[in-house]
Amino acid sequence: MIAFGGYLRSKQYLVGIDETANALMSINYIDIGNFDQLIQMMQICFARSKDQWKDVLTHYQDFAKEYQKGLNTKVVDESEIPKRNPPAQVKRYQLEDIKKWLYNRKDKDTIETPFYSPYNSDEVAFFRLEEEDLVELGFWIRKMLQKLAVDRRRKKEKNKVRGDLDLRQLLRSRFLKGDELVQLYFRYPKKQKSKMVFLCDVSKSMDLYSHFITALVHRLPKIFDYSAIYYFNTELYEVQDQEDIQEVAGLWAGGTRIGHCFSQWLNHLPAWFDKKTKILIYSDGWDTGDLELLNESMYAMQKMSHKIIWLNPVITKVQDFEVAGMSIAKEHVDILATVYNLRTLKDFIRGL
Structure with missing residues (x-):
């Protein structure tokens, strides 16, 4: 299962430690000899779109063939191997061996982890970024907010x-x-004085993008003259200080009731909110609540604000708009863009 998770990562699937762990634990609850149950379990744990759901079966069959082929190449009949006594060789120490001895370094086995990626940092999803890449992420988020704050009349x-x-x-x-x-x-x-409201989805499906969310939340109040930050999943949470920002780790759970949360927010608007205020939303659009309430809330938000900008980390194809929530929201937003790595973030900034 771990090897198959690595194979899916090479196919651009967002498979991390949590997904692999969930798949391993799910084996205890299925009949491992039932092929249909096994495939369905892997679809639930690894797929994040309709296309990925359909392709899991094909990927697993290809992976099984390659895996079996690799095992067959390792099977060798010992009777066919000629026995010979190789001459004793004197070990010749190379420069690398001397360096290891000098600096007291030992050879260590390299273990692949789900966070390893062979791609350029611009193509790597936010959750796979290394510590040094987070500095660049913060730089481009600041650039994005500065462009959004400019409002010439x-x-x-x-x-x-x-x-x-x-x-x-x-x-x-x-x-x-x-x-x-x-x-x-x-x-x-x-x-004009810049005003921004940030509505951020913190449901379980958005956990992978916590680096981007945290960096944006820390920088937004420093750029805008007036700003307000809200987290939402099944309920709405207002962020008022640094302690509230740190508590986001305890909110990554459950589903999402976007319409219900937006309706709550409309009933408790900031005192400075007016027609010049921009609304920034970061969500994948998966809504398990009342879609009619979402339609009404988005319509009201569009009429009351200057502009609605929706950033979605999972939209890559036209079929992704069929997700409950996005099919309604796209009718009421002024800007809809995909942001899930540094490349897509830079493309969005250039288009502003």
Whole structure:
């Protein structure tokens, strides 16, 4: 089962330690000799979309053939092996051996873990990022928030550096001073105070993206003039201080009632919330609650806010919109993008 999990990771499946452990524990509850039960168990533990659900059977059959082929190559008839006594060889110490002795290093077996990835860090999912990659993740999240915070209106203010040339002020200054033109005047769109509400899905299916969520939550209040952060799964939780941010680890469980949580939030809006506020949602769209309530809540949010931005970590194909929740939400959002690794995050930032 562990080897098959590694095989699925090579096929771009998001199989981690938790999924492998769940599959191993599930073996105790099925008839291991029943092939249909075995396949269904692996589909439940490893698949994250309809396409992956269908492909698990094919991948398992291919894996079984390769595994059996590998075993057959190791089986050798001992009677066919000629017996010979190899001459004694004097060990020649290489430079690497001397380094190991000098620095007191010992050979260690390399054990594959579910977090190993041979791909470029831009292509690696958030949950597989190494510690040094988290610094880059924080940098690009800050870039994203800075772009979202910029909101230029039609009203303009005087500027001596950039913007459209202000002919009125230029002529006025010329008549008043009577000098040659030594200073140009411009008019630039006035910057509005930025407002953002972040609604974050913390159900069990979103556990893999905790690195991205934590980094975003820490940086959002530093970028926006007004901001509010909420976690939701089956209920809504408001984040008010650093202690609430740290407690997110205890919320990764259960399903998701998106419509119910959004309805709760609409009944307790921040005092500063107005038509200029942007709403950022990070969720996979799996909703186990009332879909009609979700439709009503999203419609109200669209009318009351400046813009709704929905980032989904699992949408890769058109079929993914059939997920309960996304089929309704996509009708009410202004921007819908897939963000699950550094590459998709950079693509989203470039498109803003």
